[in-house]
Amino acid sequence: MSRLSAGDVLPRQVFEISRADLVAYAEASGDHNPIHQDEEVARSVGLPGVIAHGMLTLGLVGRAVQEWTGGAEVVELGAKFVSPVVVPADAPATLAVEGTVKDVADGLVTLALDVRSGDTKVLGMPRAVLRVDPAGRSEG
Amino acid sequence: MPVAADLVGRSYPAPAPLEVTAERVRAFAAALGHDSSYDDVPPTFPIVLAFDAMQAFLDAEQVDLHRIVHGEQRFTYERPLRVGDRLSATLVVRTVRSLGVADVIGTASEIVDADGALVCTGTATLVHGGGE
Numbered sequence: 001m002s003r004l005s006a007g008d009v010l011p012r013q014v015f016e017i018s019r020a021d022l023v024a025y026a027e028a029s030g031d032h033n034p035i036h037q038d039e040e041v042a043r044s045v046g047l048p049g050v051i052a053h054g055m056l057t058l059g060l061v062g063r064a065v066q067e068w069t070g071g072a073e074v075v076e077l078g079a080k081f082v083s084p085v086v087v088p089a090d091a092p093a094t095l096a097v098e099g100t101v102k103d104v105a106d107g108l109v110t111l112a113l114d115v116r117s118g119d120t121k122v123l124g125m126p127r128a129v130l131r132v133d134p135a136g137r138s139e140g
Numbered sequence: 141m142p143v144a145a146d147l148v149g150r151s152y153p154a155p156a157p158l159e160v161t162a163e164r165v166r167a168f169a170a171a172l173g174h175d176s177s178y179d180d181v182p183p184t185f186p187i188v189l190a191f192d193a194m195q196a197f198l199d200a201e202q203v204d205l206h207r208i209v210h211g212e213q214r215f216t217y218e219r220p221l222r223v224g225d226r227l228s229a230t231l232v233v234r235t236v237r238s239l240g241v242a243d244v245i246g247t248a249s250e251i252v253d254a255d256g257a258l259v260c261t262g263t264a265t266l267v268h269g270g271g272e
Binding site for chain 2: 015021024025027028029030031032033034035041045047053054055056058059060062063065066071073074075076077078079080081084127
């Protein structure tokens with residue numbers, strides 16, 4: 001993509017998260033917390049149902065960021081998990097990631113992000129900072 | 141069971157280093173839906189090791205994983221992770237706040253490479269509570 005400038009609106013990315021995705025993420029990450037697999041356990045601790053791993057959500061944001069920037073080096077990535085992404089057994093949850101370029105300074109790009117499942121904002125104070133090499137991959 | 145405030149300052153190393161192998165990275169990237177042309181290490185990959193350190197903390201303090209909800213996670217990176225890295229992590233409890241129905245535990249995990257150089261720092265908030 002072309003050089004990023006403050007105010008640029010990045011193309012919205014939408015991901016689906018199914019129960020099978022939660023199983024795959026648990027295997028790959030080692031996070032076998034049953035609240036991501038077992039409806040009964042999830043409800044027993046006061047959750048509305050099986051929820052996605054927060055780090056799966058943040059990982060998908062990381063993927064969106066990498067796709068927007070052509071794999072620019074990530075310097076900071078993080079968020080608060082303010083609302084769970086509930087994943088029903090019979091249909092995947094959706095995750096919509098919107099981003100704008102908030103700031104470009106000293107070789108660092110800061111993105112403003114809005115991450116929702118349905119109408120619900122699921123990440124609070126999401127933050128992504130990338131290093132952009134003037135001759136490098138973010139130009140790709 | 142409430143989490144004691146006197147845990148603040150205690151540290152809990154992950155029991156073993158994490159070898160960043162191509163196979164592990166590929167599986168992690170695939171679980172995030174990256175296609176096979178993606179050959180970097182996803183930025184959230186260090187959670188694999190930070191999770192081990194968190195599990196060591198939970199085991200030591202006899203907290204059940206299923207009573208923990210991840211409240212916040214942030215990473216700052218000194219350099220990108222690379223296949224071939226051998227990473228170690230130690231979690232430090234920074235804060236414990238009681239909200240009545242839940243305890244909110246603030247942690248920081250420093251992740252270092254085989255030379256002891258800092259690769260990234262993960263800060264996490266763990267919410268402990270709910271249910272019996």
